[in-house]
Amino acid sequence: MLSRSWRDLELLLDVLVHSGGVHGGHYYAFIRPDLSEQWFKFDDERVTKEDMKRAIEEQYGGEEEMNPGFNNTPFKFTKYSNAYMLVYIRESDKDKIMCNVDEKDIAEHLRIRLKREQEEKEQKKTEKSEAHLYTIIKVARDKDMREQIGRDIYFDLVDHDKVHSFRIQKQLPFSVFKEEVAKEFGVPVHFQRFWLWAKRQNNTYRPIRPLSTQQEAESVGQLREISNKMQNHELKLFLEVELGLDLHPCPLPDKTKEDILLFFKLYDPEKEELRYVGRLFVKALGKPADILSKLNEMAGFSPSVEIQLFEEIKFEPNVMCDHIDNNVPFHSSQLEDGDIICYQKSLPLGCNDQIRYPDVPSFLEYIRNRQRRQKKKILA
Structure with missing residues (x-):
C-alpha cells in the first residue's frame, strides 16, 4: 500500500499504473522527474501535469464511496486504476541519479531513433506550415x-x-x-x-x-x-x-477531334475474372467491328475468336452496362473520351446455364451486390 506520509514519499520517483481488469487494460505512469511536488502523467505520447493526490492517493484500486447529495443514498463504485509498481531512489544516490544526461549517456540505437523521429517531426511541421504553397x-x-x-x-x-x-x-x-x-x-x-x-x-x-x-x-x-x-x-x-x-x-500519336480514347477490360466468364488490357484511339465515325482483331490481340485470342462488347456506363445506384452493336459507329453509340468497354468471348449455345455469370453485366451486378453486403457487415 502506498504510504501517505510525505516524509516517506520524498524519494518516490515513479508510480506505474494499470487501468482496467484481468482481461485487458491500459498502462501509464506518474513521474516527478526532479523530485519536486510537481507530478506528470505519461500516457503514451501525451504528457500532462498532475497533482500529488491524483498521482498517489487515487491509485489504490478497490472501491470508493460516493455521496450523490440531495439526501440520496451513498453508493460504492469500483476503481480500476491500480499502482502495480513503485520506483524509489535512495537519498544518498539522489545526486547521481537526478543529474543532467549527456548524449553519450544514451545508447547509440536510441540516439539514432530519436534523431530520426525529431527529423520526421520537423519535416511534418514544415510541410504543415507550407501546405498552402x-x-x-x-x-x-x-x-x-x-x-x-x-x-x-x-x-x-x-x-x-x-x-x-x-x-x-x-x-x-x-x-x-x-x-x-x-x-x-x-x-x-x-x-x-x-x-x-x-x-x-x-x-x-x-x-x-x-x-x-x-x-x-x-x-x-x-x-x-x-x-x-x-x-x-x-x-x-x-x-x-x-x-x-x-x-x-x-x-x-496525334490526337484529332475525330479520335476517341477508350479503355478496355476483359472478362473471363469461366474464371469469373476481370482485368485491364489496355486502351486504344478509335475514330468517332468508325465501328467496333473495325477493332475486333486488335481487341483479340490485346486479349491474347486468335484473330477469328468472336467477342461481345459492353459499355460500362455507371454503378451507382445500380449497375448499368449495355451491349454494344459492333456495326454502329462509336459516335452514334455516344462513346467519348474516357469511356470503358468491357468485352469477353462469345459463349457457345447452351453454355449459359453452366456458368454463374455468363456475361459482363451479370458479373458486375454480382460484384456490386457483394460490395454492398460487405459494407453492411462493416457498418453492423
Whole structure:
C-alpha cells in the first residue's frame, strides 16, 4: 500500500499504473522527474501535469464511496486504476541519479531513433506550415490500372489513393513537374501526355481531355484551379505513354477531334475474372467491328475468336452496362473520351446455364451486390 506520509514519499520517483481488469487494460505512469511536488502523467505520447493526490492517493484500486447529495443514498463504485509498481531512489544516490544526461549517456540505437523521429517531426511541421504553397498531383498510369482492376477495384479505372503522388510548389510551371515525372518514371518529357480527370453526372470518374499546350504553359497552381472547377479536390492526371516494340517510350500519336480514347477490360466468364488490357484511339465515325482483331490481340485470342462488347456506363445506384452493336459507329453509340468497354468471348449455345455469370453485366451486378453486403457487415 502506498504510504501517505510525505516524509516517506520524498524519494518516490515513479508510480506505474494499470487501468482496467484481468482481461485487458491500459498502462501509464506518474513521474516527478526532479523530485519536486510537481507530478506528470505519461500516457503514451501525451504528457500532462498532475497533482500529488491524483498521482498517489487515487491509485489504490478497490472501491470508493460516493455521496450523490440531495439526501440520496451513498453508493460504492469500483476503481480500476491500480499502482502495480513503485520506483524509489535512495537519498544518498539522489545526486547521481537526478543529474543532467549527456548524449553519450544514451545508447547509440536510441540516439539514432530519436534523431530520426525529431527529423520526421520537423519535416511534418514544415510541410504543415507550407501546405498552402504546395499542391499534390496524383498521376495514374496504365500500370496502376493493370494492378488494381480485378483486385482492388472493378468499376471505373483506378483508385487515386493508391497511385504515385507528387508534392509540387504551386508557382512552379507545369514543365518543372514534367521533369520530375521524367526522373521518377523514366519517361522523357516529349513522350508524356497528361489528361485531366473529371467526375461525371452519373458519379463515374474518367479522363476527359488531354492538357492543351496553353494549359501546360501555366503554373501548377493555375491547373489546380481548373481541376477544382471540374469538381476535383486534387489535381489528378492520367499519364498517357506509348511503348515501342522494345517496351521503351516512343512518340505519341496525334490526337484529332475525330479520335476517341477508350479503355478496355476483359472478362473471363469461366474464371469469373476481370482485368485491364489496355486502351486504344478509335475514330468517332468508325465501328467496333473495325477493332475486333486488335481487341483479340490485346486479349491474347486468335484473330477469328468472336467477342461481345459492353459499355460500362455507371454503378451507382445500380449497375448499368449495355451491349454494344459492333456495326454502329462509336459516335452514334455516344462513346467519348474516357469511356470503358468491357468485352469477353462469345459463349457457345447452351453454355449459359453452366456458368454463374455468363456475361459482363451479370458479373458486375454480382460484384456490386457483394460490395454492398460487405459494407453492411462493416457498418453492423
